Amino acid sequence: MEPGGCDAGPTVKAVAAVLPAGGSGERLGGATPKQFCTVQGRPLVSYTVRAVERVSWISDIIVVVSPENIETMKSIIEKYGHKRVTVTEGGITRHRSIFNGLKLFSENKFSNHLLQKPEVVVIHDAVRPFVEEDILLKVVMAAKEHGAAGAIRPLVSTVIASAADGCLDHSLERTKYRASEMPQAFLFDIIYQAYQQCTDYDLDYGTECLHLALKYCKTNAKLVEGTADLWKVTYKRDLYAAESIIKDSLSQQICIITDVKEAVVQVGFLLHESLRSQIKVETISISLSKRDNHLQNIFSGQCYNFVCINVHLNTSENASFSIDLEELTKMKKFAREVKRKNILVYGLLIQYKDYFPLQETVNSAAALTMALIKDRNPELTGQLVVA
Structure with a gap:
């Protein structure tokens, strides 16, 4: 495809993005899911869509939401003039929602038309609004070479395991481990094949897409050092922090x-x-x-x-x-x-x-x-x- 807004656009035939946005926001508290919370007069998910939309070499953006929020998401797309965006229905878990988004490129079950199947697909959380083109480009190029890639960050705190009696069992050496972040990117055929082979247990209880590519397609993901602004809005304090950053940006x-x-x-x-x-x-x-x-x-x-x-x-x-x-x-x-x-x-x-x-x-x-x-x-x- 032709290079987009970045001087060194990816030498990839086509790139698409899937944004899971079906969470209920239980940890945030309140009746409104966090992705639809208003920040500076605009839903949080709209900022994330816009961040991905600004990357001209991403041809299609799939936003996956719960059935009850389909019309809400469509109205956001219309109100803020988002382009190249398709809204589809999610599943009961994160993995099932992502799988539904991927199906739009290969099956006609969820859409009245097939979108162009990309060579590389990016998966990014709808509640991580500060993603930049540079990190998207890095994971896409790494995925083309290695089959899968994901952003990582150093661990902030030491991870420990507790025994059955609630006492310390062991701790991990923090310098050897990293926190898995988003965005992640995959050769489409690899991640789609991985989801097709998934067990119900993986779909219902798993959370890591890179693990699925490794488990079912023997694809060792390339880990790409991410920036500090890739954090996820999870709790109310995160929403306040996001609002402060967005207000400053505006x-x-x-x-x-x-x-x-x-x-x-x-x-x-x-x-x-x-x-x-x-x-x-x-x-x-x-x-x-x-x-x-x-x-x-x-x-x-x-x-x-x-x-x-x-x-x-x-x-x-x-x-x-x-x-x-x-x-x-x-x-x-x-x-x-x-x-x-x-x-x-x-x-x-x-x-x-x-x-x-x-x-x-x-x-x-x-x-x-x-x-x-x-x-x-x-x-x-x-x-x-x-x-």
Whole structure:
């Protein structure tokens, strides 16, 4: 296949991904399964799908969910505009769910059409939202060479075994062992054959996919050192940690939108220059009448991890606002629409009379802008703030 977003795309005919997302979230507590918990206004599973979706050389993404969550997952796919995603029904255990996902490429039982059978398939938990293209590429290339591969991390704590009386039996030498993480990748024929040969005991009580490839296909997986951000959201504290990381990520990019008037464009440029040393900044100058459709096209290709700032100008002698009601109404309407996709829009009013006060005001506006996007308070979206 052609290389995708990574400079060194995999020399593999086709790559697909299966994301098991059928867990009940018992360890997290609460009625909502962890994969559907909202983080910064968006379900956790959507972040994971988007992370995999950004990798252009992954042709198909299968999300496997419990029967009662099929429609919920489909609505998430539609709401956030995910592409190349197929939702299918999971089984009563993790292994049975993964097997159901793999069947979409070989059997017609679970779908009205067959997807292209990949050469390599990636398996990744839907509650590990911080996977990067680099580790996906490493496990895919290792799987092509060795038949199977998986990310690993050093053990944080020593593993011990207890005797029947509850006393210590023995402990493992921590330096000799590793924690198995996700993602994992396999030659499709190997992992599919392994699942076909599985006993019911393996399907019901097993958890390690690499072990199935070894047990049934004699395939020794290549172990790939993973990064620290491959952890799994399991407990409520993990959800809080994920929210903090995602919130920080969402505040790393901003889009400044100005009108086409020369004075306003100048203000937008100055604000851009003031912010660019702190975050990634894009500036767009566009007529208000053409703004909606143009911006919707821009947002459709993004990860929704930025805030748009409308820059307005007040050159009057008094303190009255020079923005008219029609423009405010359009901005608020637009803000409500894109808020559904986790994009927050604020209006910014800057007043000035000559250059030096303007620069000082722009610096103040930059500080205010940084505070807004770090806080990401959805209740302020569509509001006009004054610098």
